[in-house]
Amino acid sequence: MKLASFNDHRIGVVMGDRVHDVTACVPAALDTLPAQRMRWLIEHWNETRLQVESIVAAGRGSITLDSVALLAPVPAPAHVFAAPVNYQKHIGELGNRAVSKKGRSAREQGFFLKAPASVVGPSEGITLPRGSQRRFDHESELAVVIGRGGRNIPRAQALDHVFGYTCLMDLTMRIEPGTGEEERSMRKSFASFTPMGPWLVTQDEVGDAGALRNSLSVNGEVRQDANTRDLIVGIAELIELVSSVLPLQPGDVIATGTPDGVGPIVAGDEVTIEIERVGRMTLTVREAEQMAPRPY
Ligand code: MN
Numbered sequence: 687m688k689l690a691s692f693n694d695h696r697i698g699v700v701m702g703d704r705v706h707d708v709t710a711c712v713p714a715a716l717d718t719l720p721a722q723r724m725r726w727l728i729e730h731w732n733e734t735r736l737q738v739e740s741i742v743a744a745g746r747g748s749i750t751l752d753s754v755a756l757l758a759p760v761p762a763p764a765h766v767f768a769a770p771v772n773y774q775k776h777i778g779e780l781g782n783r784a785v786s787k788k789g790r791s792a793r794e795q796g797f798f799l800k801a802p803a804s805v806v807g808p809s810e811g812i813t814l815p816r817g818s819q820r821r822f823d824h825e826s827e828l829a830v831v832i833g834r835g836g837r838n839i840p841r842a843q844a845l846d847h848v849f850g851y852t853c854l855m856d857l858t859m860r861i862e863p864g865t866g867e868e869e870r871s872m873r874k875s876f877a878s879f880t881p882m883g884p885w886l887v888t889q890d891e892v893g894d895a896g897a898l899r900n901s902l903s904v905n906g907e908v909r910q911d912a913n914t915r916d917l918i919v920g921i922a923e924l925i926e927l928v929s930s931v932l933p934l935q936p937g938d939v940i941a942t943g944t945p946d947g948v949g950p951i952v953a954g955d956e957v958t959i960e961i962e963r964v965g966r967m968t969l970t971v972r973e974a975e976q977m978a979p980r981p982y
Pocket of ligand 1: 827
């Protein structure tokens with residue numbers, strides 16, 4: 687099943703070119719916190735799924751997909767965890783721009799955090815800081831959405847905690863030579879630097895997420911083209927790692943790291959990510975209208 691957040695945080699099931707509005711399955715009490723509806727639905731999926739399916743089966747009131755504004759499927763996750771460089775061919779590509787110290791493996795680097803408020807959906811687009819001379823890069827990543835939370839989840843049981851998958855762009859402001867050390871979470875947490883979508887696909891529909899083509903293009907030119915079979919730290923091991931540090935919550939997002947082909951984006955670009963059996967989304971890049979008081 688493909689679950690989407692759209693318009694003012696309504697919940698939809700996407701079937702072909704139609705969206706079935708199933709917001710009625712979520713308690714009205716969440717009308718005051720609409721961005722939390724998807725997290726509630728994920729947490730209560732086992733007892734809500736039949737109701738969702740019956741609304742879809744009734745087929746009343748569905749609308750066309752191209753008439754809605756798609757938001758990130760989980761618009762307000764409690765956490766966005768992210769793996770660093772994590773495909774066999776990617777290490778070394780960043781050269782002296784690399785964030786991590788040379789010679790450290792993906793496994794040794796662990797994970798980092800992106801600010802949940804940096805999450806946007808395809809209808810919102812990517813906004814770069816105004817007037818910056820820096821380089822801003824795209825990273826094409828499969829994102830895991832956690833269903834059942836937990837602490838200290840061993841990798842053998844980890845996939846039971848997965849709710850589904852979505853496409854995620856991990857956008858990064860690069861360190862310029864001579865700038866010195868800058869903290870990675872900050873450079874990856876500008877508002878809109880974590881696009882997700884176009885929807886999330888439940889685990890049963892994706893099947894083995896360890897063999898999915900993951901590609902990204904800019905203005906139609908393919909920049910990244912890889913397969914999740916080349917992940918160094920796999921999905922189950924990432925869940926084991928993160929949950930060893932703190933409890934995972936329903937709706938938490940784990941970005942699984944980028945393959946090679948990381949490259950720059952500038953205002954005016956159209957960036958498209960496509961992950962096999964998950965989806966395809968395009969975002970437009972623009973420059974912020976306001977100059978920040980602390981420029982980059
Ligand atoms: Mn990344």
